[in-house]
Amino acid sequence: MSRAHAIVFGASSGIGRATVMALKERGHVVAGLARRPSDVADASFACDVTDDASVGAAVAGAQQAHGPPDVMVYAAGVGAMGRTLDVPASAAREVFEVNFWGMDRAVRAVLPGMMERRRGAVVLVSSIAALRPIPHEAFYAASKAAAARYFGCLAFEAASAGVRVQMLHVGFIDTGFAERAGWFGMAAPAHPASSKTAGDVGVAVCALLDAGAPSAVLGWRERAIALGDRVVPNLYDRWITFRGRRR
Numbered sequence: 001m002s003r004a005h006a007i008v009f010g011a012s013s014g015i016g017r018a019t020v021m022a023l024k025e026r027g028h029v030v031a032g033l034a035r036r037p038s039d040v041a042d043a044s045f046a047c048d049v050t051d052d053a054s055v056g057a058a059v060a061g062a063q064q065a066h067g068p069p070d071v072m073v074y075a076a077g078v079g080a081m082g083r084t085l086d087v088p089a090s091a092a093r094e095v096f097e098v099n100f101w102g103m104d105r106a107v108r109a110v111l112p113g114m115m116e117r118r119r120g121a122v123v124l125v126s127s128i129a130a131l132r133p134i135p136h137e138a139f140y141a142a143s144k145a146a147a148a149r150y151f152g153c154l155a156f157e158a159a160s161a162g163v164r165v166q167m168l169h170v171g172f173i174d175t176g177f178a179e180r181a182g183w184f185g186m187a188a189p190a191h192p193a194s195s196k197t198a199g200d201v202g203v204a205v206c207a208l209l210d211a212g213a214p215s216a217v218l219g220w221r222e223r224a225i226a227l228g229d230r231v232v233p234n235l236y237d238r239w240i241t242f243r244g245r246r247r
């Protein structure tokens with residue numbers, strides 16, 4: 001992709017921040033949107049994705065600064081983890097408000113202009129939890145699965161207007177996201193060391209934009225799980241259940 005104006009939601013930390021850096025390294029001009037400022041974007045705009053007016057104002061600000069966006073990356077996200085019935089409804093709703101409805105707000109603010117200009121790409125930073133159940137992540141996984149299905153449906157409509165709608169499914173990345181997520185009814189478990197970093201995700205987002213594929217899974221382990229679920233359904237579920245019983 002030639003020099004583009006990219007808007008990144010969730011640019012203040014972790015994967016979003018790393019994606020800003022990767023896009024800039026490729027020569028793109030990048031606007032970073034989040035409630036906290038982005039210290040790496042070319043321009044930073046305060047944005048709460050749970051608020052229509054805030055999303056509209058931030059996208060308008062980015063557009064004023066650098067022109068209409070060619071790329072939008074949605075990396076804003078929160079989690080409410082733990083024993084499903086111990087997660088308060090308010091925390092569960094907050095997860096959907098950011099991970100699903102915030103994504104919808106961002107799409108509504110950016111996609112119509114792209115479709116009118118018949119160019120652009122929208123990328124969702126998705127999770128392996130969108131593809132399969134993960135213990136103690138019911139609301140997070142449900143929000144990610146809902147967002148992924150929304151993106152899959154939207155991709156057909158956008159394609160007919162010359163716009164790509166793409167997803168990158170990512171496994172555990174040590175950004176502090178899991179620790180920041182609320183844990184209910186249990187302590188946060190120790191996560192195994194991840195072979196991938198936030199920087200790897202940023203590079204993978206750029207590669208996905210170049211490839212133009214509808215979706216990709218980052219990491220050999222995550223690809224093996226996704227493939228295994230198709231070839232031998234429930235095998236990994238049985239392994240998780242077996243492991244859980246031994247603990």
Ligand SMILES: NC(=O)c1ccc[n+]([C@@H]2O[C@H](COP(=O)([O-])OP(=O)(O)OC[C@H]3O[C@@H](n4cnc5c(N)ncnc54)[C@H](OP(=O)(O)O)[C@@H]3O)[C@@H](O)[C@H]2O)c1
Pocket residue numbers: 009010011012013014015016033034035036037047048049050074075076077078098125126127128170171172173174175176177178180
């Ligand atoms: N880390 C992982 O293991 C992992 C794995 C798969 C997928 N993901 C996904 O990757 C994305 C980024 O996660 P991360 O690991 O980079 O976590 P992170 O460092 O906590 O980043 C989350 C980002 O979301 C933004 N955000 C949260 N609530 C927001 C709101 N109401 N309005 C605007 N922005 C908001 C935060 O910015 P402010 O707080 O400044 O608003 C921050 O920039 C999330 O969608 C997550 O689900 C993460």
